Amino acid sequence: xxxxxxxxxxxxxxxxxxxxxxxxxxxxxxxxxxxxxxxxxxxxxxxxxxxxxxxxxxxxxxxxxxxxxxxxxxxxxxxxxxxxxxxxxxxxxxxxxxxxxxxxxxxxxxxxxxxxxxxxxxxxxxxxxxxxxxxxxxxxxxxxxxxxxxxxxxxxxxxxxxxxxxxxxxxxxxxxxxxxxxxxxxxxxxxxxxxxxxxxxxxxxxxxxxxxxxxxxxxxxxxxxxxxxxxxxxxxxxxxxxxxxxxxxxxxxxxxxxxxxxxxxxxxxxxxxxxxxxxxxxxxxxxxxxxxxxxxxxxxxxxxxxxxxxxxxxxxxxxxxxxxxxxxxxxxxxxxxxxxxxxxxxxxxxxxxxxxxxxxxxxxxxxxxxxxxxxxxxxxxxxxxxxxxxxxxxxxxxxxxxxxxxxxxxxx
Numbered sequence: 015x016x017x018x019x020x021x022x023x024x025x026x027x028x029x030x031x032x033x034x035x036x037x038x039x040x041x042x043x044x045x046x047x048x049x050x051x052x053x054x055x056x057x058x059x060x061x062x063x064x065x066x067x068x069x070x071x072x073x074x075x076x077x078x079x080x081x082x083x084x085x086x087x088x089x090x091x092x093x094x095x096x097x098x099x100x101x102x103x104x105x106x107x108x109x110x111x112x113x114x115x116x117x118x119x120x121x122x123x124x125x126x127x128x129x130x131x132x133x134x135x136x137x138x139x140x141x142x143x144x145x146x147x148x149x150x151x152x153x154x155x156x157x158x159x160x161x162x163x164x165x166x167x168x169x170x171x172x173x174x175x176x177x178x179x180x181x182x183x184x185x186x187x188x189x190x191x192x193x194x195x196x197x198x199x200x201x202x203x204x205x206x207x208x209x210x211x212x213x214x215x216x217x218x219x220x221x222x223x224x225x226x227x228x229x230x231x232x233x234x235x236x237x238x239x240x241x242x243x244x245x246x247x248x249x250x251x252x253x254x255x256x257x258x259x260x261x262x263x264x265x266x267x268x269x270x271x272x273x274x275x276x277x278x279x280x281x282x283x284x285x286x287x288x289x290x291x292x293x294x295x296x297x298x299x300x301x302x303x304x305x306x307x308x309x310x311x312x313x314x315x316x317x318x319x320x321x322x323x324x325x326x327x328x329x330x331x332x333x334x335x336x337x338x339x340x341x342x343x344x345x346x347x348x349x350x351x352x353x354x355x356x357x358x359x360x361x362x363x364x365x366x367x368x369x370x371x372x373x374x375x376x377x378x379x380x381x382x383x384x385x386x387x388x389x390x391x392x393x394x395x396x397x398x399x400x401x402x403x404x405x406x407x408x409x410x411x412x413x414x415x416x417x418x419x420x421x422x423x424x425x426x
Contacts, residue, residue, distance in 0.1 A: 017050060019050050020121025022053075022055065022120065022339075023069065023124065024056055025063065026156075028093060028156070029157070030087065030315065032319075033173050034169070035090045036169070036326075037328045037331050038083060038089075038126055039083040040333040040334075040335075042332075043081075044332065044337065045336050051122060051340075053073060053425065055069040058070060058422070060131075061125075063092065065110050065111065069425045070422045075421060076421075079419055080420075083418045085317060085418075087317040090420060097130065098138075111141075112141070115142075122336075124153075124335050124339070128159065128161075128162065129162055129371065131153070132153045132155075132371040133372035136153075151368070152343070157171070159205070162349075163374035163375065163376050165366065166351055166352040166361070167352075170314070171209060171324070172321040173317075173320040173325075174210055178211075178213040179213050182216075183223075195247060197247055197252070197303070198306075200255065201306065201307065201308040202256060203310075204258040205230070207230065208230050208378050211229055212378060212398070215395065216398060224254045224256040226254075226255045226389070227255070227256045230260035234261040235264075239292070242386075242388060270291065292306065317415065321401060321402045323403045323404045324401065345368050347365075347367075359400035
């Protein structure tokens, strides 16, 4: 093995999760213990922090505060949605990144994010190889969307799924209080993949789930939706519906009108407002009291409902990234492989080439969706249920969460 000595950078990118910092801590904690990594640097706002040479010296942080990252939601170092160009078209950013790497003798780069972040990671790795600069680049996965290619599941998904299932069960109780009728439409994140919305079906295992559930993996029919909701409401006086923000018609157009308003830094439609749209449709069609609920950011920052399994696996992903890089591995993303040990769920890490992950998307298998395309079947339940298990011992002060407070001292 070629031992490589130098500094490392850890950056976070894309939408945050309730456990993304557990992965960052896995990287930081493992790197600080290595005698080959001379300095551990945290990039402020992801790759933007590298470009601006805004790098925090993580070795100057209090160890207790770093450990609290395991239980702190959102991206403690700051995130970004910045798409770097293809180096063959514009290598300006890459030259700057190389300049910063050389200044700090960075020989290890860890990027914690989703599929667009893995694309960034892959491009940086290819550029460094093309110019002969030895640097081991590793992707650390995260996304509540659970749509990264090649991995059984993604860090962040289990906790978000647990939050959604719990919220669905709580809303179910509230929606069944009165002797008058009510229809509730709950909008859940998911642009092209319905993993999050499907998590609402976990509540059905305990008698408090949605009557109807719509995913972006299938084409949406407004008339079929109306007919199904009206039928259930007529029979029971209640109807609880879970919808993915990314449901679309047969022609590919999003049902949500909000798609016309804006896009993020990668050109993806900014969706939202779907619950209100569908609630208005059903109110007009049924005359019932209808509520539209949009979970919005709550589903990705609800650390108080985090899965202990998710926290532990997220840390494991960061730790594995550093260990593999130190052992000479380069250009890979850490993935998860599901195994059964003594009849119980277990998880181990594996390596996936960044080239294969970048911009690919994993969707719910069609045979996990029911025949009427308004729900999921037992295959999904068996897949998702192990991922939400465990109650972490969350640090608190006066019954409120105690999150990490980093000093964020810039490296010289």
